[in-house]
Amino acid sequence: MRQRIARVALLVPDYDAAIAFYCGALGFDLLEDTEMGGGKRWVVVRPKGACETALLLARAVGPEQEAAIGRQAGGRVGFFLFTDDLVRDHAAMRARGVSFLEEPRHEAYGSVAVFSDPFGNHWDLLQPAEPEGP
Incomplete structure (x- = not known):
């Protein structure tokens, strides 16, 4: 049996x-943007070159969901964007207006720089010390 995480929902206002940031500033691909009726859309984005997990951009509805925007990980880094070249991607993302909370640093697990999306979610841009296996 083979299982995988296919989509992760991310609440957005x-x-x-959200499409402008993820596809514009981060350079993700827009895989799907389908009207669902009642103001709802099925919006799926994924980093260029990725082939499995994608983000489902879900517009928050109501006060409870709206309060969770940007806090889905309780203020921690909740999302990890792996790269094969941190220097290249950090420079490109900064040039497109991505707000980094720190300069790149080197850790035992790899090189990392934390950034924030416009909605308050914290992300690691991470170049692992060792390439990931299959």
């Missing part, structure tokens, strides 16, 4: 603002 607005579909178009």
Whole structure:
């Protein structure tokens, strides 16, 4: 049996603002943007070159969901964008207006720089010390 995590839902305040950041500033691919009726859309984005896990951008509805925007990980880094070249991607992302919370640093597990999306979610841009296996 083979299983995989295919989608991770990320609460956002607005579909178009989320698409602009994830596809514009981060360079992700827009895989799907389907109207679901009632103002809902099925919006899926994924980093270029990725082939499995993608983000489902879910517009928050109601006060409880709206309060969770940017806090889905309780203020911790909750998302990890792996790269094969941190220097290249850090420079490109900064040039496109991504807000980094620190300069790149080197740890035993790899090189990392924390950034924030416009909604308050913290991300690691991470170049692992050792390439990932299959």
